[in-house]
Amino acid sequence: MGGLSHYLESAGIATTGISLIREHTEAIKPPRALWVPFEFGRPFGPPHAAEFQRDVLRALLGTFAHESGPTIDDYPHDAPAGGTDEGWACAIDLPAPEPVTDLEAALVATQRELALLRPWYEQSRRTRGRTAIGVSGLPPEQVDEMAAVLARYAYGEDPAAPAAARHALPELIRYLADDLRAFYAEATAAQPGGGYPNPVEFARWFLTGTRIGDVLFRVRDRLVATDDRRLRGLAFVLIPRAFGELRAG
Numbered sequence: 001m002g003g004l005s006h007y008l009e010s011a012g013i014a015t016t017g018i019s020l021i022r023e024h025t026e027a028i029k030p031p032r033a034l035w036v037p038f039e040f041g042r043p044f045g046p047p048h049a050a051e052f053q054r055d056v057l058r059a060l061l062g063t064f065a066h067e068s069g070p071t072i073d074d075y076p077h078d079a080p081a082g083g084t085d086e087g088w089a090c091a092i093d094l095p096a097p098e099p100v101t102d103l104e105a106a107l108v109a110t111q112r113e114l115a116l117l118r119p120w121y122e123q124s125r126r127t128r129g130r131t132a133i134g135v136s137g138l139p140p141e142q143v144d145e146m147a148a149v150l151a152r153y154a155y156g157e158d159p160a161a162p163a164a165a166r167h168a169l170p171e172l173i174r175y176l177a178d179d180l181r182a183f184y185a186e187a188t189a190a191q192p193g194g195g196y197p198n199p200v201e202f203a204r205w206f207l208t209g210t211r212i213g214d215v216l217f218r219v220r221d222r223l224v225a226t227d228d229r230r231l232r233g234l235a236f237v238l239i240p241r242a243f244g245e246l247r248a249g
Helices: 002-010 022-028 052-063 102-128 140-154 174-189 197-209 213-222 229-238
Strands: 031-035 071-074
Touching: 002 031, 022 031, 022 140, 031 052, 052 071, 102 140, 102 174, 102 213, 140 174, 174 197, 174 213, 174 229, 197 213, 213 229
Parallel strands: 031 071
Antiparallel strands: none
């Protein structure tokens, strides 16, 4: 639409439009635009909010006050929340699908574990203002993908390395494990009571008390079973010898 606006403007027809992604609009540089902080697919805000939508339309038409551009005006209001105080829920209680294979069960378990730790990780990151996650090339927002790659490798697949990864598999395994270890460490650091564990206590919990620890043991077993000395060496980087015979309960 930005390109079409330039074409119409060249014919003497004034144009304007709504922007949902400000960065894209800044790059295209349409003559006039109104950026709105709404979710995709709702450029005028939520449905059944006629007065709010009229206000958005008035703000959009107000951009014609700019005789030339490019200009981007910011709509000053967030979309109304809508719904009820109790929150929305589907009227039909849909059962969660049961995992069929051991890999599916591992994927479900690790994703649930990460979801439980994520609020603590986010709190730790806000408090500390930094994170140690990133050696794999993947950002913290992709810890689910990190765990999934390790789980798939642990159960015999050869998954493709994520696009942002700085290394190829199987070398990438070490760095994914390091990033996940950092995620778990930073999440535990934010939790109240008991203080932060010493390195040995943390390693024991991480490797023997979590589902991702079980995945790492299985990755180690696969690496040890290869004929590649380099990969067998990587196995003992993942699981220190002191913890070699332990398993997550």
